[in-house]
Amino acid sequence: MRVTDPAHPDHRTPTTPEAIRPEAVRSDASDPQRAWAFRPASPLPGVPGGLLSGLTFSVKDLFGVPGWPLRASTRAPVPDPGESVLVRRLLDLGASATGKTHLHEIALGITGANGFGGTAHPTRPECVPGGSSSGAAVSVALGQVDFALGTDTGGSIRVPAAWCGVRGFKPTKGHADWSEAGVLPLSGTCDHTGPLAADLHTIIRVHEALTGQSVPPQDWAGRRVGLWLPDGWVTPDVHAAVQGVAGTLEGLGATVTPVDFPEVLDAYSPIVLSEAAAVHRDALNLPEPGFLPFTLAALRQGAALSADEVQAAFARRAAYREGLDALLDTFDVLLAPAVPTPPPLTGQDEVDLPDGPVPLRRAVLRLTAPFSLLGAPTAALPTAHHAGGQPFVGAQLVGRHGQDDTLLALAHALDTAPHIRTPEHT
Structure with missing residues (x-):
């Protein structure tokens, strides 16, 4: 079976009565973005005197918290x-949890659409x-919390970090x-948990507290540094932004060399869709499961995959x-775009790229x-290239497996360095 994106549905804001019920789109005046x-x-208080005392965090609504509902932003x-x-x-x-945040329905998408009206960009x-x-990402961008817990199966931390x-x-x-x-999975073999914050210092502080080791x-x-910037895959402004990061790294003493890596969606999509369908098997057996149409189509597509197709993936x-x-044996870090474009419009199905x-x-x-x-550790951070004073494209730094501390420290050094312009790479 050929795995496709069902009419590329997760880019659309559903408009049918079945897709979004009237009560789902009402917006709380204190939460116009529908982030929460x-x-x-009152928040769940952290233990007094802990290493993270004084910090607040939001919890993506996939994490089980006793006494709090878990809906995964779905009906x-x-x-x-x-x-x-x-x-x-x-x-x-010592950190205090302030509440749960919305997500793209059951985490199966990259825009923020869900059964409760969807989440809008912070600004x-x-x-x-x-x-x-x-x-x-919105709760962090608006300064409502010090850090946020997210999950990342195919970009679900890095993409909203870049666009926000x-x-x-x-x-x-x-x-x-x-x-x-204790986290509702989407794809058990691809899921990761991780933080978002306004600065890498906070992320490092949380990481150090959890690991008990300094970074x-x-x-x-x-x-x-291996620069992965595939021809035609990003808009000119994103291309310039990532080249600007490469120039900064060269100014800091790194050697930057272009590298190639293939598209991996022929493996990713069958694995994620089949595993997601297994997680939500009981709901799929209901006459009216309650998923948005595109989520339902994707889950049913995953359920229809044969064992041989999944094994091949x-x-x-x-x-x-x-x-x-092999790349990470040659290079200490990979540099890549985090997103192909600035934030798309709600309901936008496709993007215009050089190709x-x-x-x-x-x-x-x-x-x-x-x-x-x-499974490689990856940090996403804004770039200096932006419009209107807001950096809404980003770069990824990818480290060697298990070298999370080194990657975080290098990301922090880059994020706090003056940005240096050099000629573009060829």
């Missing part, structure tokens, strides 16, 4: 994952904030201190992992999915 799925009368019934180990750890470390209401951790002008971090898959236990400063002198994944490992129009989902995921499919 649940806000209790469909969802499984109960139990209590989130990560949320409990953060509370024990450009006509645009999407990115997803699936849409509310998480904040920072995001996806740890190495299976990182012991960024537990996925030593790093510098870029002598570092080998895993074989392709293994080959891609070998290719990424022509491309469905939005494919345009985004082919840049971000490799590093969640293959």
Whole structure:
């Protein structure tokens, strides 16, 4: 079976009565972006005197929190994952949880559309904030919390971080201190948990508290950087932004060399859709599951995949992992775009790129999915190239598996460095 994006549906804001019910689109005056799925009368307080005391955080509505509802931003019934180990750890470390944020329905999408009206961009209401951790990014961008918990299966932390002008971090898959236990999965073999924040200092502080180890400063002198900037995959302004980052790294003493890496969606899509269909099997057996039409179509497509088709996708994944490992044996870090364009308009189906129009989902995921499919630690940060004073495109830094601390320290060194312009790479 050929895996396709069902009419590329997750780029659209559904307008039929079945897609969005009237009560779903009412906007709280205190939350015009519809970022919040649940806000209790008072936050869950952290343990006094902890390493994270004084910090507040929002929780993506996939994490189980006792006493708080879990809906995954859908009208469909969802499984109960139990209590989130990560949320409990953060509370024990002193941080206070202020509420749950909306996401792209069940995390299966990159715009922020869901069964409750969808989430809007924090400062450009006509645009999407990115997803699936849409509310998480908005809560950080608006200064409502110090950091946000998100999940990333194909770009779901990095994309909204880039489009909302904040920072995001996806740890190495299976990182012991960024537990996925008690989190409703989308794709168990691709899911990651991670933070978003306005600055990398806060992300590093949270990471250090969870791991119990400091993140030593790093510098870029002598570092080998592979620049993955595929021809025709990004708009000219994104291309210029990433080239600007490459120039800054060269000014800091790194060597930047263009590299190639293939599109991995032929492995990613079958794996994610089949695993998501298994998670939501019970709802799919209902006469009216309650999912938005595009989510339902994608889940049914995943359920229809044969075991042989899924096994072939895993074989392709293994080959891609070998290719990424070889790159990261040669280079210390990879630099890549985090998004192909500035934030798209709500309802926009496709984007115009130098190679022509491309469905939005494919345009985004082919840049971000490799590093969640293959489990490499990745940081997303805004670039200096922006319009109207807001940096709404971003870059990814990809590190070697297990070297999360080094990656975070290098990302921080870049994020706090003066931006240096050099001639564009050829």
